[in-house]
Amino acid sequence: MDTSAHPGGFLGLPDELLLAICERLDTNSLFFLVQVNHRLYKLCLPISFKKYGLTNPEKHIKLALGEANEGDEDDKVDAISFLNIAFHIKKANRISCKFSVPGNDFDRLLRCVRRFETLIRRFSSVKTVVLIFGNQSCCCCETADFKDEMVEEWSLTVGGLMTTILEKSAEAINLKGGRYLSHLFVFRSSRSGKPLKGGGGGGRGSPRPFEALKTMFTGKKERKLAETLKEPLSVLKGDGWEFKRSNNHNISLALSELLPPAQTDSKLRTLTIQSMMFLMPPLLQWTISAMQYCDIEKLTLSGLSINHKCWPAIFQLIASATPGLAELTLSKLRQIMPNDLLHFLSRMTMLTSLKIDRDVDCWDSYDLGPFPDLPKLITLHAPATWVFKLLTAQQRGLERLETLCISYRLRNDGLTHWFQSTSVTPSIPGLLRAQRRPLTLSVEVVLGNSPGWKMFEDLNAASGGTPPMKKEAQSDFPSDSDSQLISSMTLVVNQEFSREDMRLWTVLPKWLAMFPGLRDISLVGRNSTIDNLNVVEEMTEVVMAAQLQQLVSVDVNGKEVVLSQPQRDRVVDV
Secondary structure, three states, X not given: OOHHHOOOOHHHOOHHHHHHHHOOOOHHHHHHHHOOOHXXXXXXXXXXXXXXXXXXXXXXXEEEEOOOOOOOOOOOOOHHHHHHHOOOOOEEEEEEEEEOOOOOOHHHHHHHHHHHHHHHHHOOEEEEEEEXXXXXXXOOOOOOOOOHHHHHHHHHHHHHHHHHHHHOOOOEEEEEOOOOOOOOEEEEEOOOOOOOOOOXXXXXXXXXXXXXXXXXXXXXXXXXXXXXXXXXXXXXXXXXXXXXXXOOOOOXXXXXXXXXXXXXXXXXXXXXXXXXXXXXXXXXXXXXXXXXXXXXXXXXXXXXEOOOOOHXXXXXXXXXXXXXXXXXXXXXXXXXOHHHHHHHHHHOOOOOEEEEOOOOOOOOOOOOXXXXXXXXXXXEEEEHHHHHHHHHHOOOOOOXXXXXXXXXEOOOOOOHHHOOOOOOOOOHHHHHHHHOOOOEEEEEEEOOOOHHHHXXXXXXXXXXXXXXXXXXXXXXXXXXXXHHHEEEEEEEOOOOOOOOOOOHHHHHHHHHHOOOOOOEEEEEOOOHHHHOOOHHHHHHHHHHHHOOOOOOEEEEOOEEOOOOHHHHHHHHHO
Protein backbone atom coordinates (compact mmCIF):
# COMPACT_ATOMS: atom_id res chain seq x y z
CA MET A 1 0.00 0.00 0.00
CA ASP A 2 1.28 3.47 -0.90
CA THR A 3 1.58 5.30 2.43
CA SER A 4 2.27 8.63 0.70
CA ALA A 5 -1.34 8.70 -0.55
CA HIS A 6 -2.58 8.77 3.04
CA PRO A 7 -0.35 11.31 4.79
CA GLY A 8 -2.85 11.87 7.59
CA GLY A 9 -3.95 8.28 8.05
CA PHE A 10 -2.71 5.50 10.31
CA LEU A 11 -0.07 4.39 7.84
CA GLY A 12 1.17 7.97 7.55
CA LEU A 13 2.42 7.92 11.14
CA PRO A 14 6.16 7.58 11.74
CA ASP A 15 7.54 4.21 12.82
CA GLU A 16 8.05 5.38 16.41
CA LEU A 17 4.35 6.18 16.89
CA LEU A 18 3.24 3.01 15.11
CA LEU A 19 5.44 0.96 17.45
CA ALA A 20 4.04 2.72 20.50
CA ILE A 21 0.48 1.99 19.33
CA CYS A 22 1.13 -1.60 18.33
CA GLU A 23 2.77 -2.45 21.65
CA ARG A 24 -0.57 -1.73 23.34
CA LEU A 25 -2.64 -3.93 21.01
CA ASP A 26 -3.77 -7.46 21.78
CA THR A 27 -2.47 -10.42 19.77
CA ASN A 28 -5.63 -10.75 17.67
CA SER A 29 -5.29 -7.17 16.43
CA LEU A 30 -1.58 -7.62 15.80
CA PHE A 31 -2.23 -10.77 13.79
CA PHE A 32 -4.36 -8.84 11.29
CA LEU A 33 -2.01 -5.82 11.17
CA VAL A 34 0.98 -8.03 10.37
CA GLN A 35 -0.79 -9.10 7.18
CA VAL A 36 -1.65 -5.58 5.92
CA ASN A 37 1.63 -4.69 4.21
CA HIS A 38 5.36 -5.20 4.40
CA ARG A 39 5.96 -2.16 6.63
CA LEU A 40 3.53 -3.32 9.35
CA TYR A 41 4.85 -6.86 8.94
CA LYS A 42 8.35 -5.69 9.86
CA LEU A 43 7.11 -3.48 12.71
CA CYS A 44 4.48 -5.69 14.32
CA LEU A 45 5.96 -9.18 14.01
CA PRO A 46 8.80 -8.60 16.55
CA ILE A 47 6.24 -7.11 18.97
CA SER A 48 4.03 -10.17 18.52
CA PHE A 49 6.92 -12.57 19.14
CA LYS A 50 7.93 -10.63 22.24
CA LYS A 51 4.46 -11.18 23.73
CA TYR A 52 5.08 -14.92 23.51
CA GLY A 53 8.64 -14.75 24.83
CA LEU A 54 10.22 -15.40 21.42
CA THR A 55 13.16 -13.01 21.39
CA ASN A 56 14.99 -14.74 18.54
CA PRO A 57 12.81 -17.34 16.76
CA GLU A 58 15.58 -18.39 14.39
CA LYS A 59 17.65 -19.46 17.41
CA HIS A 60 15.04 -20.82 19.82
CA ILE A 61 11.28 -21.30 19.61
CA LYS A 62 9.49 -22.30 22.81
CA LEU A 63 5.79 -23.23 22.54
CA ALA A 64 3.01 -24.51 24.81
CA LEU A 65 -0.09 -26.05 23.26
CA GLY A 66 -3.34 -27.30 24.77
CA GLU A 67 -3.46 -25.09 27.88
CA ALA A 68 -6.70 -25.25 29.85
CA ASN A 69 -7.59 -21.61 29.11
CA GLU A 70 -7.24 -22.02 25.36
CA GLY A 71 -10.14 -22.26 22.94
CA ASP A 72 -10.26 -24.24 19.76
CA GLU A 73 -6.62 -24.53 18.62
CA ASP A 74 -7.64 -24.31 14.96
CA ASP A 75 -9.12 -20.82 15.38
CA LYS A 76 -7.12 -19.34 18.24
CA VAL A 77 -4.37 -16.80 17.52
CA ASP A 78 -1.20 -17.91 19.28
CA ALA A 79 2.54 -18.13 18.72
CA ILE A 80 2.13 -20.74 15.96
CA SER A 81 -0.24 -18.41 14.10
CA PHE A 82 2.49 -15.78 13.86
CA LEU A 83 5.22 -18.29 13.07
CA ASN A 84 3.17 -19.64 10.16
CA ILE A 85 3.18 -16.21 8.48
CA ALA A 86 6.76 -15.30 9.42
CA PHE A 87 8.04 -16.29 6.00
CA HIS A 88 11.47 -14.76 6.56
CA ILE A 89 12.17 -17.46 9.18
CA LYS A 90 13.30 -20.36 7.04
CA LYS A 91 14.83 -22.56 9.74
CA ALA A 92 15.11 -22.94 13.51
CA ASN A 93 18.15 -23.92 15.51
CA ARG A 94 16.13 -25.22 18.46
CA ILE A 95 12.39 -25.66 18.93
CA SER A 96 10.63 -27.00 22.01
CA CYS A 97 6.93 -27.67 22.47
CA LYS A 98 4.99 -28.70 25.56
CA PHE A 99 1.65 -30.40 25.07
CA SER A 100 -0.40 -29.61 28.18
CA VAL A 101 -3.82 -31.01 27.38
CA PRO A 102 -6.02 -31.16 30.51
CA GLY A 103 -7.91 -34.29 31.48
CA ASN A 104 -8.51 -37.01 28.91
CA ASP A 105 -9.24 -34.82 25.90
CA PHE A 106 -7.53 -37.14 23.42
CA ASP A 107 -8.93 -35.41 20.34
CA ARG A 108 -7.56 -32.07 21.48
CA LEU A 109 -4.13 -33.61 21.99
CA LEU A 110 -4.17 -34.95 18.43
CA ARG A 111 -5.12 -31.52 17.06
CA CYS A 112 -2.21 -29.94 18.93
CA VAL A 113 0.23 -32.51 17.54
CA ARG A 114 -1.03 -31.91 13.99
CA ARG A 115 -0.65 -28.13 14.35
CA PHE A 116 2.91 -28.56 15.53
CA GLU A 117 3.70 -30.88 12.62
CA THR A 118 2.31 -28.29 10.18
CA LEU A 119 4.70 -25.72 11.66
CA ILE A 120 7.67 -28.08 11.37
CA ARG A 121 6.85 -28.76 7.72
CA ARG A 122 7.13 -25.04 6.98
CA PHE A 123 10.81 -24.91 7.96
CA SER A 124 13.59 -26.00 5.68
CA SER A 125 15.55 -27.40 8.63
CA VAL A 126 15.38 -27.78 12.39
CA LYS A 127 18.49 -28.83 14.30
CA THR A 128 17.19 -29.63 17.79
CA VAL A 129 13.64 -30.57 18.81
CA VAL A 130 12.34 -31.00 22.38
CA LEU A 131 8.87 -32.51 22.87
CA ILE A 132 7.32 -32.40 26.35
CA PHE A 133 4.09 -34.24 27.11
CA GLY A 134 2.78 -32.66 30.29
CA ASN A 135 -0.24 -34.83 31.10
CA GLN A 136 0.51 -38.04 33.03
CA SER A 137 -2.88 -39.59 32.19
CA CYS A 138 -2.80 -42.58 29.84
CA CYS A 139 -6.22 -41.64 28.37
CA CYS A 140 -6.97 -45.32 27.70
CA CYS A 141 -7.96 -46.59 31.13
CA GLU A 142 -10.48 -43.78 31.66
CA THR A 143 -12.06 -44.32 28.24
CA ALA A 144 -14.64 -47.11 28.36
CA ASP A 145 -14.75 -47.79 24.61
CA PHE A 146 -11.23 -47.36 23.28
CA LYS A 147 -11.31 -48.47 19.66
CA ASP A 148 -8.81 -49.50 17.03
CA GLU A 149 -9.35 -46.26 15.16
CA MET A 150 -8.07 -44.23 18.12
CA VAL A 151 -4.85 -46.24 18.33
CA GLU A 152 -4.36 -45.97 14.58
CA GLU A 153 -4.99 -42.22 14.70
CA TRP A 154 -2.45 -41.84 17.51
CA SER A 155 0.16 -43.90 15.64
CA LEU A 156 -0.47 -41.99 12.44
CA THR A 157 -0.36 -38.54 14.07
CA VAL A 158 2.63 -38.95 16.38
CA GLY A 159 4.52 -41.11 13.89
CA GLY A 160 3.91 -38.48 11.21
CA LEU A 161 5.26 -35.73 13.45
CA MET A 162 8.40 -37.69 14.35
CA THR A 163 9.09 -38.60 10.72
CA THR A 164 8.59 -34.97 9.64
CA ILE A 165 11.13 -33.89 12.27
CA LEU A 166 13.67 -36.33 10.84
CA GLU A 167 12.95 -35.17 7.29
CA LYS A 168 13.83 -31.61 8.38
CA SER A 169 17.41 -32.67 9.13
CA ALA A 170 17.03 -32.74 12.92
CA GLU A 171 20.33 -33.64 14.58
CA ALA A 172 19.03 -34.00 18.15
CA ILE A 173 15.66 -35.02 19.60
CA ASN A 174 14.66 -34.92 23.26
CA LEU A 175 11.42 -36.67 24.30
CA LYS A 176 10.05 -35.93 27.79
CA GLY A 177 7.10 -37.06 29.90
CA GLY A 178 3.73 -38.48 28.99
CA ARG A 179 1.96 -41.81 29.49
CA TYR A 180 -0.51 -41.72 26.61
CA LEU A 181 -1.78 -45.20 25.67
CA SER A 182 0.88 -46.84 27.83
CA HIS A 183 -1.60 -49.36 29.32
CA LEU A 184 -3.05 -50.68 26.09
CA PHE A 185 -0.57 -53.53 25.87
CA VAL A 186 1.02 -55.78 28.46
CA PHE A 187 4.43 -57.41 28.58
CA ARG A 188 4.92 -61.13 29.05
CA SER A 189 8.25 -62.84 29.63
CA SER A 190 9.65 -66.29 30.24
CA ARG A 191 12.52 -66.65 32.69
CA SER A 192 13.84 -69.67 30.82
CA GLY A 193 13.93 -67.79 27.53
CA LYS A 194 11.64 -70.35 25.87
CA PRO A 195 9.17 -69.09 23.26
CA LEU A 196 5.84 -68.02 24.70
CA LYS A 197 2.66 -69.76 23.66
CA GLY A 198 0.03 -67.74 21.82
CA GLY A 199 0.31 -64.68 19.65
CA GLY A 200 1.04 -61.21 20.84
CA GLY A 201 -1.54 -59.43 18.76
CA GLY A 202 -5.13 -58.56 19.40
CA GLY A 203 -8.56 -59.31 18.15
CA ARG A 204 -7.50 -58.94 14.53
CA GLY A 205 -3.94 -60.13 14.86
CA SER A 206 -0.60 -58.36 15.05
CA PRO A 207 0.54 -56.56 11.93
CA ARG A 208 4.02 -57.21 10.67
CA PRO A 209 6.32 -54.15 10.72
CA PHE A 210 6.02 -53.52 6.96
CA GLU A 211 2.25 -53.98 7.05
CA ALA A 212 2.04 -51.56 9.98
CA LEU A 213 4.04 -49.07 7.96
CA LYS A 214 1.64 -49.26 5.03
CA THR A 215 -1.64 -49.33 6.93
CA MET A 216 -1.05 -47.40 10.14
CA PHE A 217 1.38 -44.77 8.96
CA THR A 218 0.17 -43.96 5.48
CA GLY A 219 -3.32 -45.36 5.64
CA LYS A 220 -2.90 -46.86 2.15
CA LYS A 221 -2.19 -50.57 1.73
CA GLU A 222 -1.26 -50.08 -1.88
CA ARG A 223 1.76 -47.89 -1.02
CA LYS A 224 4.87 -49.73 -2.12
CA LEU A 225 8.01 -49.66 -0.04
CA ALA A 226 11.45 -49.38 -1.53
CA GLU A 227 12.75 -52.89 -2.04
CA THR A 228 16.23 -51.84 -1.00
CA LEU A 229 15.16 -51.05 2.58
CA LYS A 230 15.86 -53.67 5.22
CA GLU A 231 12.95 -54.78 7.35
CA PRO A 232 12.67 -52.96 10.69
CA LEU A 233 13.28 -54.84 13.91
CA SER A 234 10.07 -56.21 15.37
CA VAL A 235 9.26 -54.88 18.82
CA LEU A 236 6.34 -57.24 19.46
CA LYS A 237 8.16 -60.47 20.26
CA GLY A 238 11.67 -61.58 21.12
CA ASP A 239 13.50 -64.42 22.84
CA GLY A 240 11.25 -65.29 25.73
CA TRP A 241 9.15 -62.10 25.72
CA GLU A 242 6.30 -60.43 23.87
CA PHE A 243 3.89 -57.51 23.97
CA LYS A 244 0.25 -58.48 23.71
CA ARG A 245 -3.15 -56.84 23.94
CA SER A 246 -4.33 -55.93 27.42
CA ASN A 247 -7.39 -57.84 28.56
CA ASN A 248 -9.09 -54.52 29.30
CA HIS A 249 -8.81 -53.30 25.70
CA ASN A 250 -10.07 -55.20 22.66
CA ILE A 251 -7.76 -53.55 20.15
CA SER A 252 -4.99 -54.64 17.82
CA LEU A 253 -1.41 -53.45 17.73
CA ALA A 254 -0.88 -50.39 15.54
CA LEU A 255 2.74 -49.35 15.24
CA SER A 256 4.33 -46.00 14.39
CA GLU A 257 6.94 -46.57 11.69
CA LEU A 258 9.41 -44.48 9.73
CA LEU A 259 8.70 -43.62 6.11
CA PRO A 260 11.47 -44.41 3.60
CA PRO A 261 12.64 -40.77 3.20
CA ALA A 262 13.29 -40.50 6.94
CA GLN A 263 15.07 -43.85 6.91
CA THR A 264 17.51 -42.91 4.17
CA ASP A 265 18.11 -39.17 4.65
CA SER A 266 18.05 -38.69 8.42
CA LYS A 267 20.81 -36.67 10.13
CA LEU A 268 19.77 -37.61 13.67
CA ARG A 269 22.83 -38.16 15.85
CA THR A 270 21.60 -37.51 19.41
CA LEU A 271 18.48 -39.06 20.95
CA THR A 272 17.33 -38.41 24.52
CA ILE A 273 14.41 -40.45 25.86
CA GLN A 274 12.75 -39.24 29.05
CA SER A 275 9.31 -40.58 28.16
CA MET A 276 8.20 -44.13 28.89
CA MET A 277 5.56 -44.04 26.13
CA PHE A 278 8.36 -44.04 23.53
CA LEU A 279 9.61 -47.31 25.04
CA MET A 280 6.21 -49.02 24.85
CA PRO A 281 4.03 -49.93 21.87
CA PRO A 282 2.78 -48.37 19.70
CA LEU A 283 5.54 -45.70 19.72
CA LEU A 284 8.30 -48.18 20.60
CA GLN A 285 8.47 -49.22 16.94
CA TRP A 286 9.29 -45.65 15.91
CA THR A 287 11.98 -45.40 18.59
CA ILE A 288 13.73 -48.61 17.59
CA SER A 289 13.39 -47.85 13.86
CA ALA A 290 14.94 -44.41 14.40
CA MET A 291 17.85 -46.07 16.19
CA GLN A 292 18.16 -48.69 13.47
CA TYR A 293 18.09 -46.43 10.40
CA CYS A 294 19.73 -43.26 11.77
CA ASP A 295 23.40 -43.06 12.64
CA ILE A 296 22.75 -42.44 16.34
CA GLU A 297 26.00 -41.51 18.07
CA LYS A 298 24.73 -40.42 21.49
CA LEU A 299 21.83 -41.98 23.40
CA THR A 300 20.48 -40.82 26.77
CA LEU A 301 17.92 -42.72 28.84
CA SER A 302 16.70 -40.64 31.76
CA GLY A 303 13.81 -40.31 34.18
CA LEU A 304 12.28 -43.71 33.34
CA SER A 305 10.48 -46.07 35.69
CA ILE A 306 9.55 -49.28 33.87
CA ASN A 307 8.73 -52.72 35.23
CA HIS A 308 11.95 -54.65 35.81
CA LYS A 309 10.72 -57.48 33.57
CA CYS A 310 10.58 -55.11 30.57
CA TRP A 311 14.13 -53.79 30.77
CA PRO A 312 15.87 -56.89 29.29
CA ALA A 313 13.63 -56.68 26.19
CA ILE A 314 14.17 -52.93 25.82
CA PHE A 315 17.93 -53.34 26.25
CA GLN A 316 17.92 -56.17 23.69
CA LEU A 317 16.12 -54.01 21.12
CA ILE A 318 18.40 -51.01 21.69
CA ALA A 319 21.55 -53.12 21.43
CA SER A 320 20.30 -54.72 18.19
CA ALA A 321 19.33 -51.35 16.69
CA THR A 322 22.48 -49.40 17.66
CA PRO A 323 25.49 -51.73 17.51
CA GLY A 324 27.77 -48.77 16.68
CA LEU A 325 26.61 -46.45 19.47
CA ALA A 326 29.50 -44.29 20.73
CA GLU A 327 28.08 -42.40 23.74
CA LEU A 328 25.59 -43.68 26.33
CA THR A 329 24.16 -41.84 29.35
CA LEU A 330 21.94 -43.50 31.95
CA SER A 331 20.25 -41.31 34.56
CA LYS A 332 17.32 -41.65 37.00
CA LEU A 333 16.38 -45.15 35.88
CA ARG A 334 14.22 -47.30 38.14
CA GLN A 335 13.69 -51.05 38.60
CA ILE A 336 16.73 -52.26 36.67
CA MET A 337 18.31 -55.57 37.63
CA PRO A 338 22.14 -55.40 37.80
CA ASN A 339 22.78 -58.36 35.53
CA ASP A 340 20.40 -56.97 32.89
CA LEU A 341 22.38 -53.72 32.76
CA LEU A 342 25.75 -55.46 32.60
CA HIS A 343 24.55 -57.83 29.86
CA PHE A 344 23.33 -54.80 27.88
CA LEU A 345 26.68 -53.01 28.26
CA SER A 346 28.56 -56.13 27.19
CA ARG A 347 26.82 -55.87 23.80
CA MET A 348 27.75 -52.20 23.33
CA THR A 349 31.32 -52.90 22.27
CA MET A 350 31.80 -49.64 20.34
CA LEU A 351 31.15 -47.31 23.28
CA THR A 352 33.72 -44.56 23.70
CA SER A 353 31.84 -42.67 26.43
CA LEU A 354 29.70 -44.10 29.24
CA LYS A 355 27.95 -42.16 32.01
CA ILE A 356 26.00 -43.92 34.76
CA ASP A 357 24.54 -41.44 37.20
CA ARG A 358 24.28 -42.16 40.92
CA ASP A 359 20.48 -42.32 40.65
CA VAL A 360 20.37 -45.47 38.48
CA ASP A 361 18.78 -48.09 40.74
CA CYS A 362 21.17 -51.01 40.42
CA TRP A 363 24.61 -49.38 40.48
CA ASP A 364 25.33 -50.14 44.17
CA SER A 365 23.89 -53.65 44.20
CA TYR A 366 25.90 -56.45 45.81
CA ASP A 367 24.62 -58.77 43.10
CA LEU A 368 26.67 -57.29 40.26
CA GLY A 369 27.80 -59.99 37.86
CA PRO A 370 30.78 -60.12 35.45
CA PHE A 371 31.78 -56.70 34.14
CA PRO A 372 32.25 -56.17 30.39
CA ASP A 373 35.61 -55.17 28.96
CA LEU A 374 34.39 -52.10 26.99
CA PRO A 375 37.48 -52.22 24.74
CA LYS A 376 36.98 -48.82 23.06
CA LEU A 377 35.90 -46.85 26.13
CA ILE A 378 37.73 -43.52 26.48
CA THR A 379 35.55 -41.63 28.99
CA LEU A 380 33.79 -43.12 32.02
CA HIS A 381 31.57 -41.36 34.57
CA ALA A 382 30.15 -43.68 37.23
CA PRO A 383 29.53 -44.06 40.99
CA ALA A 384 32.53 -45.01 43.12
CA THR A 385 31.22 -48.50 43.98
CA TRP A 386 30.64 -49.28 40.31
CA VAL A 387 34.09 -47.97 39.28
CA PHE A 388 35.78 -50.02 42.01
CA LYS A 389 34.11 -53.26 40.88
CA LEU A 390 34.85 -52.51 37.22
CA LEU A 391 38.56 -51.87 37.87
CA THR A 392 38.73 -55.00 40.02
CA ALA A 393 37.16 -57.14 37.29
CA GLN A 394 39.07 -55.60 34.37
CA GLN A 395 42.60 -55.22 35.66
CA ARG A 396 43.99 -55.73 32.16
CA GLY A 397 41.03 -54.36 30.21
CA LEU A 398 39.85 -50.83 29.47
CA GLU A 399 43.03 -50.27 27.49
CA ARG A 400 41.84 -47.01 25.87
CA LEU A 401 40.42 -45.38 29.01
CA GLU A 402 41.71 -41.80 29.31
CA THR A 403 39.21 -39.85 31.41
CA LEU A 404 37.60 -41.11 34.61
CA CYS A 405 35.01 -39.22 36.65
CA ILE A 406 34.03 -40.86 39.95
CA SER A 407 30.81 -39.96 41.75
CA TYR A 408 30.92 -40.09 45.56
CA ARG A 409 28.19 -39.75 48.14
CA LEU A 410 30.11 -37.90 50.83
CA ARG A 411 27.95 -39.29 53.64
CA ASN A 412 28.36 -42.97 52.66
CA ASP A 413 31.64 -43.10 50.77
CA GLY A 414 34.04 -40.46 52.00
CA LEU A 415 37.30 -39.78 50.19
CA THR A 416 39.72 -40.86 52.93
CA HIS A 417 41.37 -43.50 50.72
CA TRP A 418 42.69 -40.76 48.42
CA PHE A 419 44.78 -39.29 51.28
CA GLN A 420 46.46 -42.54 52.33
CA SER A 421 49.64 -43.38 50.44
CA THR A 422 49.47 -47.00 51.61
CA SER A 423 46.41 -49.01 52.54
CA VAL A 424 45.74 -52.68 53.24
CA THR A 425 42.14 -52.36 52.07
CA PRO A 426 41.71 -52.36 48.25
CA SER A 427 40.59 -48.98 46.90
CA ILE A 428 40.18 -47.10 43.63
CA PRO A 429 43.46 -45.15 43.93
CA GLY A 430 45.24 -48.36 44.88
CA LEU A 431 43.90 -50.16 41.82
CA LEU A 432 44.79 -47.25 39.54
CA ARG A 433 48.30 -47.18 40.99
CA ALA A 434 48.76 -50.94 40.59
CA GLN A 435 47.38 -50.94 37.05
CA ARG A 436 49.48 -47.90 36.12
CA ARG A 437 46.68 -46.08 34.34
CA PRO A 438 47.66 -42.55 33.20
CA LEU A 439 44.18 -41.04 33.50
CA THR A 440 42.66 -37.59 33.73
CA LEU A 441 40.78 -37.87 37.02
CA SER A 442 37.82 -35.89 38.27
CA VAL A 443 35.37 -36.43 41.11
CA GLU A 444 31.74 -35.54 41.71
CA VAL A 445 30.98 -35.17 45.42
CA VAL A 446 27.33 -35.31 46.52
CA LEU A 447 27.35 -33.35 49.78
CA GLY A 448 24.23 -34.73 51.49
CA ASN A 449 22.86 -33.12 54.66
CA SER A 450 26.01 -33.08 56.84
CA PRO A 451 28.97 -32.26 54.58
CA GLY A 452 30.83 -30.24 57.25
CA TRP A 453 31.26 -33.07 59.73
CA LYS A 454 32.04 -35.62 57.02
CA MET A 455 34.79 -33.39 55.61
CA PHE A 456 36.09 -32.94 59.14
CA GLU A 457 36.34 -36.73 59.49
CA ASP A 458 38.35 -36.89 56.25
CA LEU A 459 40.67 -34.18 57.54
CA ASN A 460 41.13 -35.97 60.84
CA ALA A 461 41.97 -39.27 59.10
CA ALA A 462 44.43 -37.58 56.74
CA SER A 463 46.18 -35.61 59.51
CA GLY A 464 47.20 -38.74 61.42
CA GLY A 465 45.73 -37.60 64.71
CA THR A 466 46.82 -33.96 64.66
CA PRO A 467 43.80 -31.64 65.01
CA PRO A 468 43.15 -30.86 61.34
CA MET A 469 41.78 -27.35 61.86
CA LYS A 470 45.16 -26.26 63.34
CA LYS A 471 47.10 -27.11 60.19
CA GLU A 472 47.80 -23.99 58.19
CA ALA A 473 49.23 -25.14 54.89
CA GLN A 474 48.53 -27.87 52.41
CA SER A 475 52.17 -29.00 52.66
CA ASP A 476 51.40 -30.35 56.13
CA PHE A 477 49.36 -33.15 54.57
CA PRO A 478 51.02 -36.17 52.92
CA SER A 479 52.68 -34.99 49.70
CA ASP A 480 52.68 -38.45 48.14
CA SER A 481 48.93 -39.05 48.44
CA ASP A 482 46.92 -39.98 45.38
CA SER A 483 44.63 -36.99 45.90
CA GLN A 484 47.03 -34.79 43.93
CA LEU A 485 46.09 -36.74 40.78
CA ILE A 486 42.53 -35.34 40.84
CA SER A 487 42.32 -32.33 38.52
CA SER A 488 38.61 -31.45 38.64
CA MET A 489 35.93 -31.50 41.33
CA THR A 490 32.17 -30.86 41.28
CA LEU A 491 30.38 -30.31 44.60
CA VAL A 492 26.69 -31.23 44.33
CA VAL A 493 24.19 -29.68 46.76
CA ASN A 494 21.28 -32.15 46.82
CA GLN A 495 19.75 -31.68 50.30
CA GLU A 496 19.15 -29.13 53.03
CA PHE A 497 22.11 -28.89 55.41
CA SER A 498 21.41 -30.05 58.95
CA ARG A 499 21.34 -27.37 61.64
CA GLU A 500 23.72 -29.52 63.72
CA ASP A 501 26.25 -29.72 60.90
CA MET A 502 29.59 -27.93 61.08
CA ARG A 503 29.61 -24.76 58.97
CA LEU A 504 30.60 -25.85 55.47
CA TRP A 505 32.55 -22.69 54.61
CA THR A 506 34.75 -23.19 57.69
CA VAL A 507 35.95 -26.68 56.87
CA LEU A 508 35.79 -26.58 53.05
CA PRO A 509 39.09 -24.64 52.51
CA LYS A 510 41.12 -27.19 54.49
CA TRP A 511 39.35 -30.08 52.80
CA LEU A 512 39.97 -28.71 49.29
CA ALA A 513 43.61 -28.07 50.23
CA MET A 514 44.10 -31.85 50.37
CA PHE A 515 43.62 -31.90 46.58
CA PRO A 516 46.61 -29.79 45.44
CA GLY A 517 46.22 -30.82 41.78
CA LEU A 518 42.78 -29.24 41.35
CA ARG A 519 42.46 -27.02 38.30
CA ASP A 520 38.67 -26.73 38.12
CA ILE A 521 36.09 -26.49 40.92
CA SER A 522 32.30 -26.32 40.46
CA LEU A 523 29.44 -25.94 42.90
CA VAL A 524 26.00 -26.98 41.58
CA GLY A 525 22.59 -27.20 43.21
CA ARG A 526 20.69 -25.10 45.73
CA ASN A 527 19.19 -25.21 49.21
CA SER A 528 18.14 -22.59 51.74
CA THR A 529 21.69 -22.20 53.05
CA ILE A 530 23.02 -21.51 49.57
CA ASP A 531 20.17 -19.12 48.75
CA ASN A 532 20.73 -17.05 51.89
CA LEU A 533 24.40 -16.43 51.15
CA ASN A 534 26.42 -14.62 48.55
CA VAL A 535 27.85 -17.92 47.35
CA VAL A 536 30.19 -16.34 44.81
CA GLU A 537 31.92 -14.33 47.55
CA GLU A 538 32.01 -17.37 49.83
CA MET A 539 33.60 -19.54 47.14
CA THR A 540 36.12 -16.82 46.39
CA GLU A 541 37.20 -16.79 50.04
CA VAL A 542 37.27 -20.59 50.11
CA VAL A 543 39.57 -21.03 47.12
CA MET A 544 41.86 -18.26 48.38
CA ALA A 545 42.17 -19.94 51.77
CA ALA A 546 42.72 -23.35 50.15
CA GLN A 547 45.87 -22.02 48.40
CA LEU A 548 45.44 -24.17 45.29
CA GLN A 549 48.28 -23.03 43.07
CA GLN A 550 47.16 -24.91 39.94
CA LEU A 551 43.57 -23.65 40.08
CA VAL A 552 42.33 -22.29 36.75
CA SER A 553 38.55 -21.93 37.03
CA VAL A 554 35.78 -21.81 39.64
CA ASP A 555 32.05 -21.62 38.91
CA VAL A 556 28.84 -21.62 40.95
CA ASN A 557 25.75 -22.98 39.18
CA GLY A 558 27.22 -22.09 35.81
CA LYS A 559 28.38 -18.62 36.86
CA GLU A 560 32.14 -18.18 36.69
CA VAL A 561 33.87 -16.87 39.78
CA VAL A 562 36.32 -14.26 38.50
CA LEU A 563 39.49 -13.98 40.56
CA SER A 564 41.22 -10.63 40.36
CA GLN A 565 44.91 -10.53 39.44
CA PRO A 566 46.00 -9.65 43.02
CA GLN A 567 44.02 -12.65 44.26
CA ARG A 568 45.68 -14.94 41.71
CA ASP A 569 49.09 -13.54 42.61
CA ARG A 570 48.35 -14.16 46.26
CA VAL A 571 47.65 -17.83 45.58
CA VAL A 572 50.83 -18.25 43.56
CA ASP A 573 52.98 -16.40 46.10
CA VAL A 574 51.78 -18.58 48.92
